[in-house]
Amino acid sequence: MPSLIFRKGLDLKNAVAGMLAENYHSAIVDRIKAEDFTYRTGRLTVHLAREFGFCYGVDRAVDYAYQTRERFPDRTVYLTGEIIHNPHVNEKLRSMGIRFLSDDAGSIDRLGADDVVILPAFGVTVAQLQQLERRGCTLIDTTCGSVLNVWKNVRRYAENGFTSIIHGKVWHEETQATASHATLYGGSYLVVLDNRETSLVCDYIMRGGSREAFVDRFEKASAPGFDPDRDLQRIGLANQTTMLMSESLEIGEMFCGAMRDRYGEADLVNRYQAFDTICSATQDRQDAVVVLLKEKPIDLMIVIGGYNSSNTCNLARICAASRPTFHIADPDCLMSPQEVRHRPVGSKQEITTTGWLPPSGNVVVGLTSGASTPDNLVGAAIAKIEAFCN
Numbered sequence: 001m002p003s004l005i006f007r008k009g010l011d012l013k014n015a016v017a018g019m020l021a022e023n024y025h026s027a028i029v030d031r032i033k034a035e036d037f038t039y040r041t042g043r044l045t046v047h048l049a050r051e052f053g054f055c056y057g058v059d060r061a062v063d064y065a066y067q068t069r070e071r072f073p074d075r076t077v078y079l080t081g082e083i084i085h086n087p088h089v090n091e092k093l094r095s096m097g098i099r100f101l102s103d104d105a106g107s108i109d110r111l112g113a114d115d116v117v118i119l120p121a122f123g124v125t126v127a128q129l130q131q132l133e134r135r136g137c138t139l140i141d142t143t144c145g146s147v148l149n150v151w152k153n154v155r156r157y158a159e160n161g162f163t164s165i166i167h168g169k170v171w172h173e174e175t176q177a178t179a180s181h182a183t184l185y186g187g188s189y190l191v192v193l194d195n196r197e198t199s200l201v202c203d204y205i206m207r208g209g210s211r212e213a214f215v216d217r218f219e220k221a222s223a224p225g226f227d228p229d230r231d232l233q234r235i236g237l238a239n240q241t242t243m244l245m246s247e248s249l250e251i252g253e254m255f256c257g258a259m260r261d262r263y264g265e266a267d268l269v270n271r272y273q274a275f276d277t278i279c280s281a282t283q284d285r286q287d288a289v290v291v292l293l294k295e296k297p298i299d300l301m302i303v304i305g306g307y308n309s310s311n312t313c314n315l316a317r318i319c320a321a322s323r324p325t326f327h328i329a330d331p332d333c334l335m336s337p338q339e340v341r342h343r344p345v346g347s348k349q350e351i352t353t354t355g356w357l358p359p360s361g362n363v364v365v366g367l368t369s370g371a372s373t374p375d376n377l378v379g380a381a382i383a384k385i386e387a388f389c390n
């Protein structure tokens with residue numbers, strides 16, 4: 001039996017709206033938004049960024065997951081892995097009886113026509129989708145439209161004989177899915193993480209070098225059989241949707257400059273293409289935090305979101321450039337007025353810092369949260385900071 005695929009929800013939006021509000025809504029956040037995104041109490045002032053929290057893609061994915069549970073109460077419902085990068089939301093779905101295929105490597109081979117599988121907001125690889133389709137189960141596809149747009153661009157690059165250069169994190173599910181689309185129609189890809197890696201690739205484009213060393217260095221970040229001498233002759237740039245916009249622009253200029261240097265201005269149009277595929281939600285949250293830092297006298301920043309959430313990490317990067325910044329996964333990380341558990345920018349480990357909150361005098365806290373963080377966590381964090389201050 002071929003799979004049945006739902007891509008536009010299950011007509012149960014109203015039926016689950018109450019549950020979603022109960023699980024993720026925050027009255028205090030609503031009140032702060034209504035009061036010009038500012039909250040004053042005693043010696044504490046909190047300024048919220050004007051764009052933060054759940055994006056349109058995450059909102060939709062979580063909504064569809066709840067609709068799925070409602071529509072199929074007697075069937076086993078699975079997620080391929082995390083639906084979004086927020087531990088609180090994933091745990092909530094587990095508590096509703098939704099299982100994770102990522103918990104058990106062999107589970108996908110045991111799926112049958114009665115099973116229901118939810119695909120996450122950042123999509124799955126072409127191979128994973130084909131594997132699920134072969135099992136004949138019912139699929140609920142929550143892939144965000146902005147991710148589909150990246151796939152459309154890399155497929156077009158492949159059709160036109162361009163190698164996709166993906167500015168992204170090679171371990172991130174979205175980038176893995178994008179890479180799989182780049183290899184359709186015989187295309188190739190190379191993933192670059194940052195401008196350091198971009199410099200290496202640009203050097204090779206302009207001056208050549210050891211082919212073997214290049215293949216070795218980018219083995220895990222390139223298509224099987226990637227040949228830099230062949231595959232860097234015509235390149236098209238795309239981004240993981242949640243990257244840092246300023247870095248992506250810089251990377252685009254570096255590649256454009258390298259291709260111009262190697263092939264000349266006249267041939268550039270045949271050699272280099274670029275589409276900005278950072279999604280508007282990521283862009284809006286980054287812009288909002290830049291404005292917040294510029295316009296308000298912020299003493300310290302709290303950034304809330306999963307440590308594996310790319311867009312949250314990038315918000316923390318922006319903040320840390322000018323303010324003491326604490327990226328916390330959850331309000332529980334705010335342990336006491338003295339101690340906070342957080343992950344510093346660029347680190348892979350959570351640490352505990354003491355003396356994060358000034359013990360007396362007025363304090364102005366800036367707050368933002370990643371696209372996969374629900375408002376109730378933001379509200380709970382504000383309530384904790386208030387209790388610590390007053």
Ligand code: SF4
Pocket residue numbers: 055056057058121122144145146147241242279280281282311371
């Ligand atoms: S961060 Fe952007 S691409 Fe990802 S789900 Fe949200 S809107 Fe879609």
